[in-house]
Amino acid sequence: MTTNDSPVSGTAAVRPAFTLTREHILMVSDLSWSEDNSRALKWYAPDYRCHLPGRPVLVGGRQFLDTLSMVRNAKPDVKIDWHDIMIDGNTAVLHVTFRGHHLGNLFGIPPTGRLLEIGEIIIEKYDDEGRMVEFRQEGDYAGMLSQMGIVPPPGTGPLGMIVHSVKTAVRLTVLDRRNRKAGGR
Amino acid sequence: MPNDKNSTDPDIRAIAGRVLDELWNNRDLGVIDRHFSSEIVTYVPLPGQPVIKGIPGLKDLATQMFVALPDLARRTHEVIGQGDKVLVRGELTGTHRGALMGIPPTGLPTRLPEHVILRFERGEIVEMWQQADYLGVLAQLGVTPPEGASPLGTIAHTVKTVGRFGALIVKDKLAQRKKAQAR
Numbered sequence: 001m002t003t004n005d006s007p008v009s010g011t012a013a014v015r016p017a018f019t020l021t022r023e024h025i026l027m028v029s030d031l032s033w034s035e036d037n038s039r040a041l042k043w044y045a046p047d048y049r050c051h052l053p054g055r056p057v058l059v060g061g062r063q064f065l066d067t068l069s070m071v072r073n074a075k076p077d078v079k080i081d082w083h084d085i086m087i088d089g090n091t092a093v094l095h096v097t098f099r100g101h102h103l104g105n106l107f108g109i110p111p112t113g114r115l116l117e118i119g120e121i122i123i124e125k126y127d128d129e130g131r132m133v134e135f136r137q138e139g140d141y142a143g144m145l146s147q148m149g150i151v152p153p154p155g156t157g158p159l160g161m162i163v164h165s166v167k168t169a170v171r172l173t174v175l176d177r178r179n180r181k182a183g184g185r
Numbered sequence: 186m187p188n189d190k191n192s193t194d195p196d197i198r199a200i201a202g203r204v205l206d207e208l209w210n211n212r213d214l215g216v217i218d219r220h221f222s223s224e225i226v227t228y229v230p231l232p233g234q235p236v237i238k239g240i241p242g243l244k245d246l247a248t249q250m251f252v253a254l255p256d257l258a259r260r261t262h263e264v265i266g267q268g269d270k271v272l273v274r275g276e277l278t279g280t281h282r283g284a285l286m287g288i289p290p291t292g293l294p295t296r297l298p299e300h301v302i303l304r305f306e307r308g309e310i311v312e313m314w315q316q317a318d319y320l321g322v323l324a325q326l327g328v329t330p331p332e333g334a335s336p337l338g339t340i341a342h343t344v345k346t347v348g349r350f351g352a353l354i355v356k357d358k359l360a361q362r363k364k365a366q367a368r
Contacts, residue, residue, distance in 0.1 A: 053298070053318040053320070053321055054318060054320065054321045054324065084270070084302075086265065086266070086267040086268070086270055086272065086302075087267055088265045088266055088267050091265050093265055093267075093270075093272045093300075093302065095302060095314065119228075119230060119316060120316060121272070121300035121302060121314065121315075121316040122300075123263075123265065123272065123274065123300065136274070136300075138298065138299060138300040138316035138317055138318060139316055140230040140316060140319075141318075141320040142230065142232050142319045142320040142323065143230055143232070145320070145329075146232060
């Protein structure tokens with residue numbers, strides 16, 4: 001005999017003890033983006049899974065929080081602009097824009113000093129104790145590379161692409177050298 | 186047919202999933218007339234794509250996708266809703282046979298995971314926001330240099346890509362000319 005007792009969002013027969021609220025979502029987000037984000041760890045279930053586009057799935061809160069710390073080091077003034085939070089049972093949809101200046105190494109790209117504005121739609125799922133169990137993000141990373149000046153503006157012709165690429169390579173080499181000298185990683 | 190149900194009706198979940206399925210899988214542009222408001226505002230993070238206002242621009246976008254990916258198929262993974270808004274998580278797959286984001290056809294398979302939020306008013310969709318892995322598609326088509334490529338590697342990649350795309354553009358033009366002659 002097989003039974004499925006796991007709560008399904010919005011359709012759980014028994015009302016779970018925990019009710020997901022906007023305040024809870026913001027509390028977990030604030031702790032996770034704070035300087036000492038180890039305080040947020042208890043709000044991630046041990047089998048937490050984080051799906052970021054084009055990256056291997058992160059398992060457990062520690063890996064995820066370390067990634068946030070890396071982003072925070074790269075964009076020390078990062079702010080979240082909350083457009084919308086939708087809540088459906090223990091599932092939430094976050095419609096946000098991340099804004100911050102690129103002042104440290106970000107996924108191997110040396111600091112460009114540019115303002116990055118990345119629109120994102122995130123799905124978060126929580127368990128009955130209020131711990132996050134799943135995180136799925138889609139965001140405008142093509143736009144981010146464009147803002148960094150890494151990918152050429154749309155409509156650039158073949159020769160323009162080569163010129164852009166050479167210029168970008170030179171610029172990034174200079175920035176990389178400067179960053180290393182300054183003691184950045 | 187647009188219905189008069191109020192915006193908090195749970196039926197908007199069912200409509201949301203069905204609209205995207207019928208549009209992409211049935212190639213039914215009429216879905217846009219039936220379920221989208223004439224005032225629809227669409228936010229798509231395609232590189233260089235401004236906000237789309239109204240129905241004609243939305244139909245143009247869909248038509249471009251059908252040309253770029255003639256075997257386009259869409260799957261819905263989950264639907265989440267609150268109030269007048271619904272999120273649909275799904276993915277589009279298709280073979281790159283026509284210009285896509287300005288990139289000539291490569292014949293390569295593409296997969297675009299997407300999160301789409303739809304806002305309803307009186308049973309009609311009035312706003313639509315998409316976030317999707319377009320960067321992933323660029324990588325699938327071999328446009329972005331491999332992760333960790335050095336500055337010189339990036340130039341080498343671009344030169345190769347430009348050469349490859351030049352050849353593909355010529356090939357695409359010849360194929361189109363042949364098609365036109367056969368008519």
